[in-house]
Amino acid sequence: MDELEQANIEQGLAWLSRRRKVDIFDDMFIRTLHKQLFGDVWRWAGQYRLTEKNIGIDPIQISMQLRMFLGDAQLWAEQDIFPPLEAAARFHHRMVLIHPFPNGNGRHARIATDILLDVAYKHPPIAWASGYNLQADNARRRDYIAALRAADAGDFDPLFIFVGAR
Template structure:
């Protein structure tokens, strides 16, 4: 790979192949922190040697690296509880928090979207429709960051 376009092409092919494999699985368990890491590995293994490995450096977004493992396990437990009351909201909360934790050095949004798709599938929901407008996706994520209200994100995920 010599250009950004080359990298994008290889990433997309790797993600598409991973998506196909994971969607064919009977019930992928997105409520397991090891499976979440395995998903990232599968999505990016042809591109990054560190695929599936937790971030170890501070970034301008995401929790402190020392909190990632604990926050990820907390997210898994919280999502089990959220699913008992409102599955659509649970998937939106799961996606938001997974992206907010920012587990990996790169690919967190793409990983979070596929993980949410798989969680929706496992819980009998239609897959979210993410749309192609990046701003229309990021605005409800930022709204949830600042207010804790995931309603706009949930609406975006199932109405785009």
């Protein structure tokens, strides 16, 4: 399954590279991106989850919360509220916190965050893995999860450090 997922992600990234216009602040784009990244693996790809998970908000709130969050992120970019990597860390955290899809949220959120950096800030992508596989249990993944959990509690410094903002 991992090889199929990786092949589908690569196809999704190829699809993304062919697009002339990308609206990272549009919830339809967020869903389409997920479908392009995982549609060959999961038939429900691109559809918001309908059930509770051990992470994420109430499924009934996903659509509204995602649109509100994307509006916030657009304001951050248009008004230069945060430096690029800090905005990226906040964007990534909120996407993971909402957890809109049944699966693939971390990979989708990392790719969406890199799109945000490119489109809204003209900034290079984050070195998320730094040579490690973030899907496997290793020190980099543990640091990533710990940084997200700290951000859940309101302490964004570990996540800022993780993405290179500090």
